[in-house]
Amino acid sequence: MPEATTQAATTAPGDARPRLPGGAPLARSPIRQPPPTAVVGHWEVSRRHTNAALRLADLSALAKVVLRAAPESEAAGALGVPFGAARRVNVVATRPAPQLVVGSGPDEWTVLGPVDTQAEIDAALLALPGEHPRSVVDLTHGRALVRLTGAAAPAVLATICAIDLRERSTPNGKALRSLVAGVATDLVRDDVEGTCSYLLHVERSSGQYLYDTLMEAGATAGIDAAGLPEKEI
Amino acid sequence: MIQIPCPYCGLRNANEFASTGEVKPRPDVATATPAVWRAYLYDHRNPEGLVTEGWYHRAGCRKFLVVERHTQTNEIRSARPAGVAS
Ligand SMILES: [Zn+2]
Numbered sequence: 001m002p003e004a005t006t007q008a009a010t011t012a013p014g015d016a017r018p019r020l021p022g023g024a025p026l027a028r029s030p031i032r033q034p035p036p037t038a039v040v041g042h043w044e045v046s047r048r049h050t051n052a053a054l055r056l057a058d059l060s061a062l063a064k065v066v067l068r069a070a071p072e073s074e075a076a077g078a079l080g081v082p083f084g085a086a087r088r089v090n091v092v093a094t095r096p097a098p099q100l101v102v103g104s105g106p107d108e109w110t111v112l113g114p115v116d117t118q119a120e121i122d123a124a125l126l127a128l129p130g131e132h133p134r135s136v137v138d139l140t141h142g143r144a145l146v147r148l149t150g151a152a153a154p155a156v157l158a159t160i161c162a163i164d165l166r167e168r169s170t171p172n173g174k175a176l177r178s179l180v181a182g183v184a185t186d187l188v189r190d191d192v193e194g195t196c197s198y199l200l201h202v203e204r205s206s207g208q209y210l211y212d213t214l215m216e217a218g219a220t221a222g223i224d225a226a227g228l229p230e231k232e233i
Numbered sequence: 234m235i236q237i238p239c240p241y242c243g244l245r246n247a248n249e250f251a252s253t254g255e256v257k258p259r260p261d262v263a264t265a266t267p268a269v270w271r272a273y274l275y276d277h278r279n280p281e282g283l284v285t286e287g288w289y290h291r292a293g294c295r296k297f298l299v300v301e302r303h304t305q306t307n308e309i310r311s312a313r314p315a316g317v318a319s
Contacts, residue, residue, distance in 0.1 A: 083241065105294050106241050162246055176242065177293050179249055184292035
């Protein structure tokens with residue numbers, strides 16, 4: 001688990017890309033980070049604290065790896081997460097905490113893990129049992145991921161999404177893909193300590209738009225920007 | 234508004250889908266003349282009544298579906314995954 005540090009990124013002469021002290025490129029979310037920021041692993045992330053009851057956090061730094069395989073394959077059976085569900089599974093056996101496995105399509109799973117663990121998830125998915133063809137793609141830097149948390153989250157989300165978000169249709173642990181503010185979005189209901197929470201996962205280029213739209217939709221409900229929560233790192 | 238009952242995702246607004254047009258038999262590649270290919274690609278019946286169409290759930294499960302739709306009322310009679318016999 002990477003430690004949050006305040007080490008400054010530098011740029012090399014003739015190269016505008018910010019680099020970490022070791023020379024590795026600094027990774028940045030497509031979403032502007034509300035200050036203060038810190039470097040966590042290879043990522044520049046917001047560490048902003050808020051006590052607001054409704055909050056939006058950018059989780060784009062988390063590892064995101066997609067597995068495509070036949071639903072009847074052994075690999076799919078080993079994950080044990082059906083299409084439309086999201087559960088925590090120990091995909092990477094050496095990690096202390098399980099990863100979130102999202103049944104994001106009839107033959108597609110998205111695995112979300114802590115910052116900088118994509119290579120481990122990648123290897124673990126390739127090592128799943130079975131001979132069926134499969135593809136494993138690291139989407140960590142290609143996607144934006146945000147978390148909307150609060151009792152008012154369903155009402156706010158309902159203003160920009162046509163999905164029935166009531167408990168009986170979209171309970172905790174439900175995953176689906178639909179349009180959110182006109183953008184194809186992977187939506188996961190993943191409550192945090194008993195408080196209603198959604199993960200929203202889009203193409204990187206739509207990240208800032210989705211973030212801004214959620215902030216605007218939640219304005220009357222008192223939404224506030226949160227930094228990357230400690231428990232997600 | 235058209236709503237399509239996706240067999241994977243449930244009832245969804247048609248704006249999540251892309252229509253791929255009426256489903257019709259593909260000409261034999263070995264024997265089809267340019268005129269036959271042209272007719273296959275560009276000539277559409279556009280009837281008033283029930284048609285069998287392809288729809289792609291681009292903002293959902295990303296699967297191709299075969300949908301029976303009434304062109305006047307937009308009633309959806311059935312929706313099944315493409316490549317699966319009705
Ligand atoms: Zn679908």
